[in-house]
Every structure is written in C-alpha cells, then in structure tokens.
Amino acid sequence: MTAALSVENLEAGYEPGLPIVRGATLSVQPGEIVAIIGPNGAGKSTLVKAVAGLVPVSAGRVLLGGEDITRVPAHRLVHRGLAFVPQTENVFANLTISENLELAAALLLPGRRARQQRLAPVYATFPDLARQRTLLAGRLSGGQRQMLAVARALIALPRVLMLDEPSAGLSPKLVGQVLDKLREVRDGGVTVLLVEQNVKAALAVADRVAVLVEGRERIVAASAELQRDARIAELYLGRHAGAPAEAH
C-alpha cells in the first residue's frame, strides 16, 4: 500500500550547511496516527515544518500519497491534501472564529454555497466554536485555540493532518479532549502525524511512535510496544524499567 506520507533521508535546517534534520526517514500509512517524540533539540518541529514547506530542505524527499512534494511552496500544500497546525500562534488572533474558518474555506472554494456546505460539518464537529463564532480568536483559551486550529486545518479536507505539539500549554483535561478529537479525525479517514513533547499523550493517542534523536529516527514502533520498552520508559517517561505503564 502507498504510504499517505513518507519522508526519505530528509535533511533540513534554517541555515545552509547546518541541518537540524539529518537524514530522517519515516512513513505514515493511511488512517494511522503516528507521533514523533524525542528530546529537546532533536529536530521534531523542524522535521514537520520542513514537510510543511516552512523550512528549506537540503536533501531527501517528501512524498504525499506517492507524489513528490519536497519543494512545493507551503501555500500550495493545503490544496494537495496536506494540512499543518503549528505549535504556537496557530490561529489568526485578529480574526473572529468564523472569519478564521471562512477564510480557510474561501481560499479553497469559489462559491458561497460550497463554502457553507464545507463549514457545516466542521461546526458540527466543533460545537463550541459554532456557539462562539463571532468571538475574536485572540480571546480564546489555549484549548479552544487548538480546536480552532484543527478545525481550520480540516476545512481543506486533508488526506494528512500534521500537528506540532497539540498538547503544549494545555491542562491534562484539555489534552484529553484534543486527543479525543484527533482520534475522531482519524476515524473520519484523515491520517495524522503529530510531534509531541508529552510522551504519555503521544503514546496514548498514536498507533505508532517514532523516536527522533539528533535529527534522525532511532526507533519506530507500535505505541504499545514502546510503552513496554524499558529504554523509552527511562528516557522519556521518567519511569524505572519494570514499573507498570500509567493508564491515560
């Protein structure tokens, strides 16, 4: 089966000659949630930003459904079916909720009716946003902003949704809500790739997890398998080997 998204020997960084991502290889199968975890400075965010076209790629390839998108400009990727939710400042704070969503729809669809049809299921999925649609996005709480950012990305009906640390700055309860929403999105047929600093959250939501160290994947395995892995437990969960995994 063709992978929904694959990264092959990718090298990327902000400065020429100083790659942060150093030959990363990863593939995400359709309908899967894959989480990228790793220590600070491992290049997790840089990797997804490079895939999203925001960081220059110096070597390697990115394939979306088998199609090479390595150097496609960032603003065209959403039309190809790849949506990205950045970690911070992921909504337009100077626009209202409805303006954020309508803008996303208007960039894709020419007709007013088509836009409304596209918006309706998104509002149905995120009823809190529907209720407060005239509110400025800048006034939303962290969790609401994250929901709006995901909703904005879903307007494009992406094949693959990438998120950079969706749990950052959220309370445990809100993290749970965001993760539930991601499962819902996956169940709706969207492939999800997320970067997570919160390893427990990553293991709880992902089907597979990739551990990135110094710009390269070190381990790629099923979440359940990694939860039992003593090395991961020690390195990222702060647990001693043999201690039971905490239920999420």
Added chain:
Amino acid sequence: MLQILTDGLVIGSVVSLGAIGLSLTFSILRFANFGHGELLAWGAYLAFTALAMFAAVMPLQGAAPIAPFSFGWPLLAAMALSAVFTARLVLALDWLLFKRLRKQGAITLVIASFGAALALRNLLLFFYGGIPRYYSQELQIAISLLPRSVWGGMRITPDQLFVLGLTAVTVIALHLFLQRSTLGRAMRATSLNPQLARVAGIDPERVLRAAWIIGGMLAAVAGVFAGLTVQLRPTLGLDLLLPLFAAVILGGIGSVWGAVLGGLIVGLAESAAVSVVGAEYRAAAAFAVLIAILLVRPTGIFGEKA
C-alpha cells in the same frame, strides 16, 4: 478655533490616506518604506500629466469645472489613471529593487527605499522642473459653515469638502474590503502571522502585490489631494514623509484605523501650530504630539504589544 479643526481635517485627510498605504505595506512587507512619500508626489504629477493630455485632446467645454469645484471630470479621470499608474510604478519598483533584496532583511530594504526615494524625487525634478504647478487656476470662494461669532467661525472651500468626502468614502471602502473580502482577510491574516498564512493556503506573493497596489493607489489619491488643496512641487513627497511616519507610529503600526486617526491628529497638530506659533513650527508640533502619545502608549493608539 473651529477653522483650525477644518484645516486640520483637510491636511489630516492627505496624511491619513498616505499613512494607510505606508502602514499596510509595513505590516505585510515588514519594512519601513521611506520611498512611500515619493509615491504621493508621483501620483500628483501623473494626474497632472493626464490632465494636460486630456486638455490637449478634449474640447474646452468638456473640461469646464463642475460647480462649485475648481475642477471638472478630467481631474477625476486623471486621478483614477494616476492611481492605476502609481500602482504599476510601485509594482515595477518592487520587481526591480525590493523583490531582489527581500531575503537580505528589513535593514537592507529600508536603505534601498531611501535610494528609491532619492531617484524618484530627482526624476520628478528632471521631468517637471522645480516650479510649483496647479491643477486649476480657478479661484475658489470658501463657504461659510459657521459665522465668526461662533468660536471664530468655520469656512471651507468646495475642493476641501470634496477631499474630506472622498477620503471618508475611500477609508470606508478599504475597511469593508479588509473586513469582508477574501483577499482583505488574507491580508489581515498575513500581516499578523505570515508563516501561518502560508500553511493556511494564502499565496504570500498575491497578498504582497495587493498591499503594493492598494498602497500605491491610496498614495496617488493623497498626492492629488495635496496638489488640489495646496500645490504640486517635486519635494511634496519629502515634505509629507515625516508626517506620514508620525501618523503611522501614532496610530499603531499595521492598523488602518490607527493610520487614519494618526493622520488626523498630525493634521490637527500642524493646523494648530500654523495658527498659534507659525507655519515654520508645523512639523515640530506634529512630533510633539507624537512624543506625548508615545510616552503614554508606546505601541501607538491602536497598536498591540508584540
């Protein structure tokens, strides 16, 4: 007293329109374009050229002033043509200069804009000479809005009323464009967060072109207003540059309404200075207000903290 208000609003209209364009290009292109004042001057002179061409090819009765104004429809047509050509001029300048330097950072662009301003100003001097020019030789009689017994009275010429009216219409039209249209919302989104705008599917080049075009067109209209209410001279852009920046900073960088309010405050300060302490202090008065407001609110009136 009331006359200061009237004169201030007229000066402020010119400054506001210029400042909106400057603020818009600043918020999207992320650099202070010191060549923006010259766009006002070029807009004014392009309209002057178009007017001269109309006069050469049109019968005299067609060019007669529309009472009570000092101008006829040719000036309106010339202003529209000037707006189109000023927009094309600024797009050409971007292609020739700014686009090539965009990756070098804001400082390089600012220095380049100084160079562009010098070149544009001297080209005007080369083509049109240094003699002041006028769109019309018609004498304007001011209309009395209030008698002298009421706070010194209020008088305004029909041309000044036209400037105030068209400024209001232009600002409202721009506001509706930025609030309601997809391109306007995309411009607001890009000014706030260019990176998010890109991943949201907004073409940065399209937004950038729109910012240049709108900025150029508003500059042309402001330049024509300056020529209509005062006179045309090649240093028009240089003379207006500091008030434009004062208005943008005063109102809050990136805010359209801030630029409008900033422009009006600068206009009122200049007008008050002319009446109270003399014309030579008009720029100083505008800056005194700017400093006073920035001491109280460093981000400007409508500016937000970074």
